[in-house]
Amino acid sequence: MxxxxxxxxxxxxxxxxxxxxxxxxxxxxxxxLLVVSPAVKNYIKVAQIINNQLTLVTEYKSAFSQLKSSGQFNPDEILYIAKVYSHLLDASLNNISDLTTILTAGSLRMSDAERLASIDRLDRDMTEKVSFLRTFNNQTAMLALQRSKEQNSIQGIQHMYNQP
Missing domain, CATH: 1.20.5 (Single alpha-helices involved in coiled-coils or other helix-helix interfaces)
Structure with a gap:
């Protein structure tokens, strides 16, 4: 036994x-899977995402300042434009937060391939946000220019009819 x-x-x-x-x-x-490899940390798209964030902030501030000072938009339009910029900035900051989480060791259990795929997704999204910002800025600048030209035409006609 x-x-x-x-x-x-x-x-x-x-x-x-x-x-x-x-x-x-x-x-x-x-x-x-909690460890972030140097290949992921040094991935070129990480720098592109950060550069796109800086571009977005710089271009939005410049354009918004010009639009406000142009005198071609009423307060409600300025408020709408500010909301568009605010939403865009918040969404881009969420991307930066996600990027930080992906690159922080011990925060996510992901393989290098999964981390790179997530970074690629964030890069595409940030690129789209910058593209949207530039399109939006161009459209609002064109609208301001059109309004300015109309205003000048109206003033020219008024001046012509008020002349003896």
Missing amino acids: KDGYDILTQGYNAVRDISEGNFNLHKAFLDG
């Missing part, structure tokens, strides 16, 4: 050791 007990104990210990080894292997793999 003692021999049977010893065999059972050895078998149980062997199974336990194997399962613990397997668990340790899985733990090592999962912990490895």
Whole structure:
């Protein structure tokens, strides 16, 4: 009976050791997913995302300042334009927050391929945001120019009819 007990104990210990080894292997793999590799940290699109954020902030501030000072928009229109910029800026800051999370070791369990795919998605989204900003800025600048020309035409006609 003692021999049977010893065999059972050895078998149980062997199974336990194997399962613990397997668990340790899985733990090592999962912990490895928490590490951010240098290839991911130095991925060129990380810099592009940050540059797009800087571009977005710089261009929005400049355009908004010009639009407000143009005198071609009423307060409600200025408020609408400010809301568009605010929404765009908030969405881009969310992208920067997501990027920070992706690049912070220990925050997400992702493979390098998953991290790179997420960074690619953020890069596409930031590029679209900058493109939208530029289109929006061009359209509002054109509207301001058209309004200015109309105002000058009206003043010219009024001046012509008020002349003796």
